[in-house]
Amino acid sequence: MQPPVPAQNTSINILPVRAGCILLELADLDATLGLLDALQANPIAGIREIVPGARTLLVEFDPGRIALAELKSAIASLSGTGRKVSDGPLVEIPVRYDGEDLADVAGLVGMSVTDVVRLHTQSEYLVAFTGFAPGFAYLAGGDPRLAVPRRKSPRTRVPAGAVGLAGEFSGVYPKAGPGGWQLIGTTHLAMFDIDRTPASLLQPGMRVRFRDMASSPVVESPHLLPAQGEKEETATLTPPSPRLRGEGKGEGQTPAIEVLSVALPALFQDLGRIGQARQGISTSGAADRGSLKRANRLAGNAPDTAALEITLGGFSFRMRGRGVMAVTGAPVITTIIDVAGKKITAPHDQAIALDDGDLVALQPPAAGLRSYLALRGGFDVRQILGSASTDTLAQIGPLPAMPGDIIPILAAPAGSIVSTEELPAFAMPCPGETVTLDVTMGPRTDWFLPEATQSFLKQEWLVTPQSSRVGIRLHGEALERSNHGELPSEATVHGAIQVPANGQPILFLADHPLTGGYPVIANVAEHHLDLAGQIPPGARIRFAAMSQFMSEVIPGKQR
Numbered sequence: 001m002q003p004p005v006p007a008q009n010t011s012i013n014i015l016p017v018r019a020g021c022i023l024l025e026l027a028d029l030d031a032t033l034g035l036l037d038a039l040q041a042n043p044i045a046g047i048r049e050i051v052p053g054a055r056t057l058l059v060e061f062d063p064g065r066i067a068l069a070e071l072k073s074a075i076a077s078l079s080g081t082g083r084k085v086s087d088g089p090l091v092e093i094p095v096r097y098d099g100e101d102l103a104d105v106a107g108l109v110g111m112s113v114t115d116v117v118r119l120h121t122q123s124e125y126l127v128a129f130t131g132f133a134p135g136f137a138y139l140a141g142g143d144p145r146l147a148v149p150r151r152k153s154p155r156t157r158v159p160a161g162a163v164g165l166a167g168e169f170s171g172v173y174p175k176a177g178p179g180g181w182q183l184i185g186t187t188h189l190a191m192f193d194i195d196r197t198p199a200s201l202l203q204p205g206m207r208v209r210f211r212d213m214a215s216s217p218v219v220e221s222p223h224l225l226p227a228q229g230e231k232e233e234t235a236t237l238t239p240p241s242p243r244l245r246g247e248g249k250g251e252g253q254t255p256a257i258e259v260l261s262v263a264l265p266a267l268f269q270d271l272g273r274i275g276q277a278r279q280g281i282s283t284s285g286a287a288d289r290g291s292l293k294r295a296n297r298l299a300g301n302a303p304d305t306a307a308l309e310i311t312l313g314g315f316s317f318r319m320r321g322r323g324v325m326a327v328t329g330a331p332v333i334t335t336i337i338d339v340a341g342k343k344i345t346a347p348h349d350q351a352i353a354l355d356d357g358d359l360v361a362l363q364p365p366a367a368g369l370r371s372y373l374a375l376r377g378g379f380d381v382r383q384i385l386g387s388a389s390t391d392t393l394a395q396i397g398p399l400p401a402m403p404g405d406i407i408p409i410l411a412a413p414a415g416s417i418v419s420t421e422e423l424p425a426f427a428m429p430c431p432g433e434t435v436t437l438d439v440t441m442g443p444r445t446d447w448f449l450p451e452a453t454q455s456f457l458k459q460e461w462l463v464t465p466q467s468s469r470v471g472i473r474l475h476g477e478a479l480e481r482s483n484h485g486e487l488p489s490e491a492t493v494h495g496a497i498q499v500p501a502n503g504q505p506i507l508f509l510a511d512h513p514l515t516g517g518y519p520v521i522a523n524v525a526e527h528h529l530d531l532a533g534q535i536p537p538g539a540r541i542r543f544a545a546m547s548q549f550m551s552e553v554i555p556g557k558q559r
Helices: 029-041 068-078 102-109 113-122 289-299 450-458 526-532
Strands: 012-018 021-025 047-052 056-061 090-095 125-130 137-140 155-158 162-166 169-172 177-179 182-186 207-212 256-262 267-269 307-311 315-320 323-329 334-337 343-346 351-354 359-362 370-375 405-408 434-441 461-463 471-475 496-498 506-508 520-524 540-545 552-554
Touching: 012 068, 012 434, 012 520, 021 068, 029 047, 029 056, 029 068, 029 125, 047 125, 056 068, 068 552, 102 113, 102 182, 113 182, 113 207, 289 307, 289 323, 289 370, 289 526, 434 526, 450 520, 450 540, 520 526
Parallel strands: 090 207, 434 540
Antiparallel strands: 012 021, 012 552, 021 056, 047 056, 125 137, 125 207, 137 169, 155 177, 162 169, 162 182, 256 315, 256 405, 267 307, 307 370, 315 359, 323 351, 323 370, 334 343, 334 359, 434 520, 461 471, 461 540, 471 506, 496 506, 496 520
């Protein structure tokens, strides 16, 4: 008589993220990918995007099209389907097994370096999901004997093409940057190439094998990283600037602005890249989307037209030709000096006409952080993956505007309507002030001691100067965890408040990583995301919970 087969755990833990977004936690990677397969094969109306992780699926949905209770029921009916056998294309990655951690990995798993290489090359891997960085694929299906923890102290710089191990996954770093995986080798195969379609070499569902270059000849490929000694900039994700540098424009030519001075990087931003999670790319876009839209309405542009996001003022330009300008966001004093030397102060949150030769200067704001400069017609800058936004973490998008750049302005479409005046959505915060942000507790609130959760909500967190478009680094009384385990990589959203090992929270902004490995204690409500993007260093933040943390386990359908 055969022993009974243990029942598969098909239950799903529903964790709150915020309105219109939930995190589904499953038993393991197989169950997660099985549910993902089922959701893709049987689309549920109202779901906007699904971002997989090691044991989770982040589901963003439209509450106006599907209620949360209806969504839960539909998801439960699809669980337990089982992961389908991948028949995706096979990609072979040549590897030189010369990684800095190769000997340490051999020691951790109790075998020789030769055996580690043999086991790593004998397996066929599945691209389970992407994240961390554009083109970074989490490869599952390797020999379980090679499962090793991340390094206790991450490296500040890992070279592009480094092959690493972490837990049950293998992966290849697509670009140079910090990382904590155990490095066992290198490849010259480019994981991400903005001029390739798709840009990410490895897509979910593909199969991967590693080949030891020591025992096989090098195969030439059109997608190689630069050889040792070449400038690494050729392998970064930032494309060449499409703008003119220092070239004149004759009379009657296309209008343009000539950048004269820049205090901090002035970035082109629109509403971001939607639906690129499959390539490991988050949305990015303007940190204060409402101010971007207001600037475009005033200038007579479509809401998603690219404008310049200017941090803390200090930006000036000369107008070449005629144009219509609008400045919104952090209130700056904007002065205009015409060719006759006459000086005026341009009103904020209003459209104003510019003549050829006008000198325009934006002073530092007294409140807020980011101002938005829009020109009627929009700037003529190259779109990357459907957006002209510059993602500072992923290094995708146009280069920042620099002194000497001459940036052409597109012709406004016929029938464009210019708004006469726009009111800001909120009062801009100042250094020294305390800003209150509404939050939804979760999805990992229960990873912290109850006292830490209370401290998170009661104290005022200082915004440090180390903040950026990636996130606001906060300082206060450290938050202590109750669960000190390693969190499997899972998706994060704009507004997630992640707590690293030092207990000091980071509030993710527009350029946040798609996935993360630290617990998220809460998420800023969508109606306060723009406000968060305007909080300057020196201000303080107090978080107000909109509800108590509650998770829900729903039984899956047994198959």
